[in-house]
Amino acid sequence: MTRKAKRLTLIVGALAALGLAAGLVLFALRDNIVFFYTPSELAEKQVAPGARLRIGGLVKEGSVVKSGRDVSFAVTDKTRDLSVSYTGLLPDLFREGQGVVVDGVLQPDGAFRADSVLAKHDERYMPREVADALKKQGVWQGEAK
Structure with a gap:
């Protein structure tokens, strides 16, 4: 040669x-290229416990329970709810009915243990993926552009 x-x-x-x-x-x-899953997508996908994921949706009204630094709440996409537990300080703008993305691990009991909680940054903002998922389900109530 x-x-x-x-x-x-x-x-x-x-x-x-x-x-x-x-x-x-x-x-x-x-499977990890997706920015986050909604509770409905997570149920359809049947992810194994222990998997690291991001879950996005709205904080369900009346679901926030605080006990010191421990917080539990439900993330909903208006079709399904997912119970989330978190220990730490929440963002100042975290509240019920607002968009949220949580990063953490799915527990064997089906609950979600969050390592971080990301909330919207002003009253008009919602992550595009959360808004698209809500529009896809027909429950979007945001302002028209």
């Missing part, structure tokens, strides 16, 4: 290995 042929073989082999590695990474991340 000539020097050019060896170099070309090496380059083609390296590109093939890089493409295979990228394909394997994308295949492994196929």
Whole structure:
């Protein structure tokens, strides 16, 4: 084999290995590319306990129970509810009826243990994904653009 042929073989082999590695990474991340799941999507997907996820929706009215730094509440998409527990300080703008995204672990009992809670940043804002999920279910009550 000539020097050019060896170099070309090496380059083609390296590109093939890089493409295979990228394909394997994308295949492994196929379920985690979603920014968050709504409670209904989570129930449909039947995720195994212990999985790290992000859940988004609205804080259900009348569901917030505070005990010191421990807080429990329900995240709803108006179809299904998901019980969430969190220990720590909540964002100042966290309240019932508002959009929220929680990051954490699904527990064996079906509840969600949150590590972080993200709330909307002003009274007109809701994460686009939460608004789209609510529109898809026909329960969106936001202002028309």
